[in-house]
Amino acid sequence: MNDKMFNELLESVKQAGDIRKGKRKTSGYTVIEEPDVAAIREKYDMTQQKFSSLLGISVGTLRNWEQGRRKPQGPAKVLLKIAEKRPEAILESLR
Amino acid sequence: MNDKMFNELLESVKQAGDIRKGKRKTSGYTVIEEPDVAAIREKYDMTQQKFSSLLGISVGTLRNWEQGRRKPQGPAKVLLKIAEKRPEAILESLR
DNA sequence: AGAAAAAGTACGTCTATGACGTATAATCTA
DNA sequence: TAGATTATACGTCATAGACGTACTTTTTCT
Structure with missing residues (x-):
């Protein structure tokens, strides 16, 4: 991954943060993103x-x-998103 | 990724957790894993x-x-490990 | 070079989270 | 159907995370 790509991704992360804090609105309504923890867990059939x-x-x-x-x-929410979309990234980085 | 692989990875995660809590020892000495936050950040030249x-x-x-x-x-430490080894996983899952 | 802006150090204080414990209920499974 | 595992529910306490303030260092720009 090159620097340009990295910074573009970072920029989008920053904007997501702004939306979360209510500084910025998405088209129309504000998004409240409370992760559905049980749903994410059950998706992978884990206890x-x-x-x-x-x-x-x-x-x-x-x-x-x-x-x-x-x-x-904060960090837990981010981690939950990763668990939702890329669980193997967590598993592999913990090995 | 199939279920078998997933569960094997999970098992190793569980063991890592045990080591962290001192229930299990690695060969000889106990590992204390305090992440060097500044180092991880500087590795990617981020503010x-x-x-x-x-x-x-x-x-x-x-x-x-x-x-x-x-x-x-907890979650922050896990996230830092991911940031260290697979930063793009964080960026992409936050998009 | 000198001013302005950005990035970082340092720390006091409050609140909500995370941990722990206990009791109870639901669900496997042998 | 009895035992073990998994999950619900909640009281209590310690501490991390957030916020604010003041100051220093580094970078950027004219």
Whole structure:
């Protein structure tokens, strides 16, 4: 991956961040992106135990997320997106 | 990626978790894996601003990490590892 | 070279998250 | 159907992450 590509990607990340914070609007309505943790986990047929160790959190915390008592923030949300779209990237980088 | 492969990877993740928690030892000594945040960031020649938005944290938090006032935990550590080994996975999953 | 802007150091304070524990319910599976 | 595994639900506490402020260093531009 070259620098130009890298910076273009970074720029889009920055914009996504702005949208998230409400500084910028998407066409029409504001997007609230609360990840559906249980859905992502079940997509890969994993137990809470396994999924939590994949994310580097305790089972209790995962349960807090799935049950809506707590909300995953910043890095956890990013990680969940990766888990959703590229789970192997997590697995491989943890090896 | 098939299920077998996926589960093998998961197993190795689980073991890594055990090592981290001190339940299991590596050959001889225990591994303490504190990520060198500044080093990872500089590897890609990014400003704190950009790197922080990549990780989904505030610049202040990134500074806390780099200056050793706070330590990134769980999900953030996992994300840093991905940032170190597969930065494009983060960028692409955030698009 | 000198001013202005950007990037980074350093730290005080508050709040919500993450961890832990306990009790209970649902779901496999042998 | 009994036991084990998996998941729901929630009380409590410690600390990370966010925010603000002040100052220093580095980069950029005229």
